[in-house]
Amino acid sequence: MKLHFYGGARVVTGSNYLIEVGQTKLLVDCGLFQGPPEVNELNQLAFPYDPKTIDYIFVTHSHLDHCGRLGQLVKNGFKGQIFCTPPTKDLMAVALEDAVHLMSEEYKDKNLEPLYNQQDLQKMLSLIKTREYNQPVKLNENIEFTLRDAGHILGSSMIELQLTEDSKKVKIVFTGDLGNPPTPLLNPTYQITETDYLLIDSAYGDRNHESKKQRKELLKQAFLDAIKRKAVLMIPSFALERTQELLFELNNFVENKIIPQVPIFIDSPLAIKITEVYKKHQSYFNQKTRYIIASGDDIFAFPGLKFTSTSQESKKINKVPAPKVIIAGSGMSTGGRILFHEKEYLPNPNNLFLIVGFQVEGTLGRKILEGIPLVHIMGQDIKNRAERRAIGGYSAHADQQGILQFIKNIKGPIKKIFPVQGEKKPAEVLKNLLTNKLGIAAELPKYEQVVEL
Numbered sequence: 001m002k003l004h005f006y007g008g009a010r011v012v013t014g015s016n017y018l019i020e021v022g023q024t025k026l027l028v029d030c031g032l033f034q035g036p037p038e039v040n041e042l043n044q045l046a047f048p049y050d051p052k053t054i055d056y057i058f059v060t061h062s063h064l065d066h067c068g069r070l071g072q073l074v075k076n077g078f079k080g081q082i083f084c085t086p087p088t089k090d091l092m093a094v095a096l097e098d099a100v101h102l103m104s105e106e107y108k109d110k111n112l113e114p115l116y117n118q119q120d121l122q123k124m125l126s127l128i129k130t131r132e133y134n135q136p137v138k139l140n141e142n143i144e145f146t147l148r149d150a151g152h153i154l155g156s157s158m159i160e161l162q163l164t165e166d167s168k169k170v171k172i173v174f175t176g177d178l179g180n181p182p183t184p185l186l187n188p189t190y191q192i193t194e195t196d197y198l199l200i201d202s203a204y205g206d207r208n209h210e211s212k213k214q215r216k217e218l219l220k221q222a223f224l225d226a227i228k229r230k231a232v233l234m235i236p237s238f239a240l241e242r243t244q245e246l247l248f249e250l251n252n253f254v255e256n257k258i259i260p261q262v263p264i265f266i267d268s269p270l271a272i273k274i275t276e277v278y279k280k281h282q283s284y285f286n287q288k289t290r291y292i293i294a295s296g297d298d299i300f301a302f303p304g305l306k307f308t309s310t311s312q313e314s315k316k317i318n319k320v321p322a323p324k325v326i327i328a329g330s331g332m333s334t335g336g337r338i339l340f341h342e343k344e345y346l347p348n349p350n351n352l353f354l355i356v357g358f359q360v361e362g363t364l365g366r367k368i369l370e371g372i373p374l375v376h377i378m379g380q381d382i383k384n385r386a387e388r389r390a391i392g393g394y395s396a397h398a399d400q401q402g403i404l405q406f407i408k409n410i411k412g413p414i415k416k417i418f419p420v421q422g423e424k425k426p427a428e429v430l431k432n433l434l435t436n437k438l439g440i441a442a443e444l445p446k447y448e449q450v451v452e453l
């Protein structure tokens with residue numbers, strides 16, 4: 001049995017692992033490389049294996065760095081089966097359609113052929129077979145798999161594989177992105193109890209998040225302050241999971257009169273479509289949230305909330321007097337409708353700019369947050385004068401403490417752990433902690449490295 005690392009090795013993105021067992025070849029994830037141009041360009045390289053020879057793919061979740069190249073794989077001849085949860089399939093359909101649309105424009109500008117098109121995407125979606133959590137599925141003599149709730153975003157799963165070759169049995173678990181419980185909507189991460197090999201999310205292997213207790217309080221205070229001084233509150237937000245989490249918290253604030261009713265706009269067509277998928281899959285929410293829904297509360301609707309799908313509706317937001325709240329993509333202000341609002345409202349020191357997600361260095365969101373006096377938005381220099389705040393407690397990734405606790409709770413002996421999907425530094429810090437403190441063999445894989453299981 002062989003394990004090949006074709007992405008997520010010393011980088012956060014491009015999650016892609018190949019296993020050979022008997023005559024079968026399977027992949028876990030087929031994600032986009034995302035980041036600076038030299039990383040982005042990796043997507044244009046031919047796959048380091050022949051897509052026609054792959055039998056099965058397991059998709060951990062619907063973030064692009066885990067599923068964004070599946071269409072490209074189909075375009076290049078993949079004809080096998082793809083397994084994931086029902087919410088992952090529906091979220092992929094929406095998120096990838098949007099991504100293909102953006103990609104076709106971006107690649108046209110660069111005079112390049114897009115990685116794949118809407119037809120390839122539809123073909124890919126038709127190859128998916130959905131499976132529920134915690135139900136072992138035997139594919140052949142050599143392979144049995146089980147999806148486990150990763151608690152990262154709706155439908156996210158760890159892939160647990162039980163592999164047999166000759167008389168040798170090996171268990172290997174891919175965490176995908178590991179969640180950061182408790183979250184407003186999701187169940188906590190499933191606890192794996194035994195495995196021989198573990199590929200674990202190491203994005204936050206070198207640090208811990210801010211306390212989760214404070215996050216709701218900080219969010220409430222930002223709203224109260226903005227409303228009191230009749231400000232425009234701008235919140236750049238990721239369309240998937242973070243926006244729905246915000247809606248859940250705001251639903252509670254408004255309906256329980258913790259904050260006064262003001263206009264709150266979800267100004268993102270993608271976030272609106274994704275919220276529809278969340279409504280369809282409420283059985284995947286945690287018990288508390290399902291109870292709230294069962295009591296008759298629509299958690300994605302409350303007085304003052306408006307979804308603005310069309311650009312016509314979006315433009316009208318401008319005419320609504322403050323106080324008002326605008327939640328729009330993209331999460332790091334690298335594109336999307338938030339740019340129009342930042343251009344309009346950042347120069348006024350009375351307004352409030354609130355960050356609820358991680359901002360990568362070099363992004364506009366990071367520059368605004370750091371208080372650079374003039375920021376470049378859509379060809380103009382804009383005065384960055386609005387008050388800036390950040391709430392760190394909403395991360396969807398386990399931090400160092402969370403990762404170590406997850407590993408400590410695995411009872412049986414572990415042969416080896418591979419920290420993946422993190423930059424080199426956090427992955428290395430985690431590897432050293434595992435080896436030196438917990439006495440577990442750990443290795444930082446390199447791109448294209450092969451490991452005999």
Ligand SMILES: [Zn+2]
Binds near residue numbers: 061063152177
């Ligand atoms: Zn993710």
